Amino acid sequence: MKLQIFFSSKLAFFTSIFLLLSIPHAVSADRSNHTGFLQCLSLRLNDSNIVSKVIHTPNDSSFSSVLTSLIQNQRFSAPDTPKPVLILTPVQPSHVQSAVKCARRYGIHIRTRSGGHDYEGLSYVTHKPFVVIDLRNLRSIAIDVDNRSVWVQTGATIGELYYEIGRKNKTLAFPAGVCPTVGVGGHFSGGGYGTLLRKHGLAADHVTDARVVDARGRILGRREMGEDFFWAIRGGGGSSFCVVLSWKIGLIDVPSRLTVFNVTKFSEQSALKIIHRWQFVSDKVSDDLFVRVMLQRYKNMVRASFPGLYLGSVTNLLKLVNREFPELGLEKRDCKEMSWIESVVWFAELGEEPIDVLRKRTRASLSFKAKSDFVQEPMPEIAVSKIWRRLQEPEAEFAQLIFTPFGGKMSEISDYETPFPHRKGNVYEIQYLNYWRRGEEKEKCMRWVERVYDEMSGFVARSPRGAYINLRDLDLGMYVGVKRSKYEEGKSWGVKYFKNNFERLVRVKTSVDPFDFFCDEQSIPTLKSVQVM
Template structure:
């Protein structure tokens, strides 16, 4: 075929792909939708960035950002195609092809999605593709304006590294995990060790660019304030694919102080946990004091935005029972504190923040709760027995208060502002097989049931970035999710904000193109 004929044929295929977006009126997918979709990708995207089941590199590309061995088993439904986007136009091309041929598109940034819904499906139908954002990872820091534009495929480690290379007095309140992808982190709200001083990561989003269900690339002005509100905490994979985020950076002091103090059950850990519930959320907002409970030990971890002397004095006045003294505390820079909590100690080079992780080496399951009234001492004492059971995992308790409690619950989709603290239940194991899985899953679900009387109610709250399919799934895999059924888990994540999120969904994605087993459905008319 002559070059001119090839060009004309490509234009024809492109027109077919991008000029007929609507699926069949009855919702059925067009015949040979997967083949036509892949043909559309081949015409409209550059070679070398699309991987199908026929590609030799498909398994390695798929697993490159998977963090949970539960989702690399042979029976896991996988995408018909992976698009390694390096530019916003690649995201647009994938979305337009998907909309034309009835193939839903999901996006993956860091791959930390606790239920793997950014890259896998629970059911084998309908077919779906994944746009991997890992190569869209540029971080542009503007020190004078104290802002940064960040690609959704960047990790938090990329962000911390870029900021520290530009300024020792700027930071960002991200999580302790440097391999967490920015796209998913901000989409769910995103909290870390500076949340009591500066709020959620999503509270600091000033602008964003998003590819919508029509394949348009929109900034804040073009998307409108309703959609801009929804993407800052409304959960990933619901409204479009965010390509980049403009963040307001925060000022950090020249010196911060950290400590890690372990107290066992026979060293008054029960009494310390009981009092911690009143102390941690009411401390000055410069102090963050979390607890990790594992085995028969409560580990208290603190970041203080100030000097050792001031932290010791504050703890002596507010929580003397913990016994914090100067020898427990280490002064360092803010970026050194990021490395301290990420890698469990001092002396790590800053370049470690650029690591994107290795292949998954563990199975895990997580659940979450919010505590609004202090849990009685006898409950904590009773709970120690759970950590003696086979299959025991751990609890992470993150306090709120400070800036969190000063922001209205409807200011962003994240509604849990008034809670005392968040609970993460985390079970993990390395043994394969159903017996090991059942043992550990039984532990985490059992402790979760045990805690029900003592956590938030009507609804029992949950954090969307600790996604949990035990709360429920969309019942119609053909793409028409039930709003009433989705409310069960939707209101756990979003409380009164769920209806507004569904209203935004109906406006910007009425055909529910961006969907997964726990995505927000459009609000029915």
Template sequence: MQILAGILSLFLLAFISISGASLAHNKNDFLECLTLQFQSFNSDSDSIHTPKNASYLSIFQSTIWNLRAASNSGQKPVIIITPYYASQIQAAIYCSKKHGIQLKVRSGGHDYEGLSYISQTPFFIVDMRNLRSISIDTKKNTAWVQTGATLGELYYTISQHSKTLAFTAGVCPTVGVGGHFSGGGYGMMSRKHGIAADHIIDAKLIDAKGKILDRESMGEDLFWAIRGGGGTSFGIVVAFKVKLIVIPETVTFFNVTRTLEQNATQLVHRWQYVADKIDDNLLLRLFLRSFNSSNGKRTIGAFFTSLYLGRVDDLLPIMQQKFPELGLVKEDCTEMPWIESTLFFAGLQGESLDVLLSRTQVSTAYSKGKSDYVTQPIPEHGLKSIWKFLEDEDENRVELQFSPYGGRINDFSESEIPFPHRSGNIFMIHYAVGWAESAESPRHINWIRRLYSFMARFVSKSPRAAYLNYRDLDIGMNNIKGNTSYRQASVWGFKYFKNNFRRLVNVKKKVDPTNFFRNEQSILPM
């Protein structure tokens, strides 16, 4: 028996050694393939970064937003490519298929689960950071935006061309255009102007065959799919053409805080009956946090952080009529150009506008996020239970964000684009918890999962809906290895896309039948 065990051990060691050598050989062949392909396109190989390059680690870490995702990864990318040209992406696709190294594409790195930069199997990253040009046409109110650009870069560039043009998208300036637009793109002007994906009018995409397609050549089915269905399931979107929106030269910002001692419970309850029905020019966003007040006592703060597309003298009568309970006064409000308001919502007030161009976001925090949609107001006793959850966590570690719907969002049918979260929703909930040490992860993740389980009674059902841009692998995922059934994928697919999931699967089957573009929550070609 001992001799047999020894033979088995030697066999296992030999197998591991052979597998390791095979993988190393495969990586070398892959690198050689890339180098040769770049040379054939007369491209500089400086865009190829291996672990031996000094640039590798800084590029890899520079847009990792969530250390939790990175710490859970079994591997680092074998290579990072930072292309300047579409031909370099075509080369990467060719070599990926030839040598079986999985491709991941990253624009901003804000995927909550890190699916753009982690994997359990050998992979490489196509990092779009160098493909970030933005071209504004003020005569036609349009812009071509490459997907490596950030929201901050887009907002800043628009502001340099016009005081009355803008774009409706999110508030974090370091978020990449590629993932944000293709997943939907909710923001502070969505009640008036819809989401980012509603304004996409053309795109440049490289498919699994390496072909460069625009709207006409890709066809309406694929063009439909990449506007809210997540672009990385279908190809690599190099650029989006978007329709810009027209706004007033002056907008009004306010951030009013109320604690439990200042009637916060009743105000949050009342907010639910107002936020989706108030004037479309006003978006009343609500943040809920637990913190120590000035007297040292732990309390809950409700932060009404809002944008009105107009002047304060027009805003106040609306608030006095529709939400007098908040007690908003002129002194709470600040008038400014729209571009300056983007600094306030990003927590950058007082900074120069140039800060919007910064792409630096090296993370030191671990986090977990989840989402829900609310179709009926949460009763006061439900809110009080939520307060207990917030008090159970460490001070200032957690935040609930209530983002109102209604207005222009409702003007589209659920199937207009893959993003289905339209009429019937009062608001969306974003749950977030953050912490500083990896060892703390189980406790904090358990907390947010318990809260999410408790909230099931108050949120949408059949399916319990979720927002793709707040990626959450807890709601279901594809198998890392082996086939995934339609039934298994539909568990998460219907939560993000409702009935649009079926059409997305059909598009995937047509444009990427071998499932070349894949991740743990990518559309499958069933």
């Protein structure tokens, strides 16, 4: 009886909400589909206590907090941003199975959210009625130190993963990103890189197994899904193919003590000299050394920072830098020895906090727009100088450019090993970012990013001009379905993200999800689209 009363309250909500949302001719069909989905899902869960914890509709007090707590780009928290008609927060894998089976049966569009860091909000925003599967409760982490492996559920953050590794062992690590609140689900499925990429490659390079729910609602491991499917989700964007429940990853060795450092310059002349030399050595120097370039404003001045990590002692670092990169001007006072897990906190700019800070789930407070590029030949000083001038503009108050060096292990792994193709031949990657606080600043801040991106076109990779899927950019294109097939549309940006790997991803998609159940504005298309986005 309790479950029936719960169903009635939820169904009453869906009846009212779809009368408001649906166009007149579709009211009956939409209402039938969505109430049917809710009833199907609730009956499969078969426990009113569980249902009330995992199903959240807009008339529930929990809905707003569940939705907004993982919106990591406030550009998508505006009142006019489309909201889901339901959020599901599964507490066990079978709940995800039920959601997929019921959604497919009733033609419901779903989005899957891990940490909420999709740069264009596609894990929780779209312009059609949709349901969000929010995986925050599926976040267990099981570490096998003896076998140097971990099973981590998709709802965990990389900060939580790092914390558990660091707590268990001081000489094991994992090569993923620097932002601890990023969810492992999207991060691993797009490739994932951080301070260890020159030594150990991408996060996806170290995924050895996975458990997924496919478009038929089956839970599959690597053996059941097959090698093509497994290949596709390690860099091709898992949300195009399935819901990834968990990843098995291999850990890597790090010294018990390593060195972090930072050099800062406010003089344009000094900074340009260092950046010029950095472009010639950062991808060729010992792969124990990682040095980033960060350009941004600080107290109304442009600041160039050169944060880095070295897998060794301060003494050996200074010898290496003085020999290979003396222009950096690195001194002992710029350096600090610490453990790998402490370096994670340092790179995340979390201050002198204990490593427990990596477990905190915080919500970003700013809106932003981002783009990406890959550089294959050092750009001239005049190009960097132009960036410096752009950073002095009023709308660049919170803008940032990040140059991430490649080379090392990244040049040793084939472009076809995983869907991430930007390997050998790429000197570094550029990330263009601009942040703002107030809604009225949006247009000018976004135009600033576009201008800088356009001005760099002559100095970056071409044919295609590459982009990184984890730094998603809808300016590259999205499905509109007017004159071209979905495959033709998707290829225009798909080759920028995946180059020649795009065609294999399309074949995998066509094989494992022929009816295009898992889709979004930039998902991998099937060879013959069943439905246009």
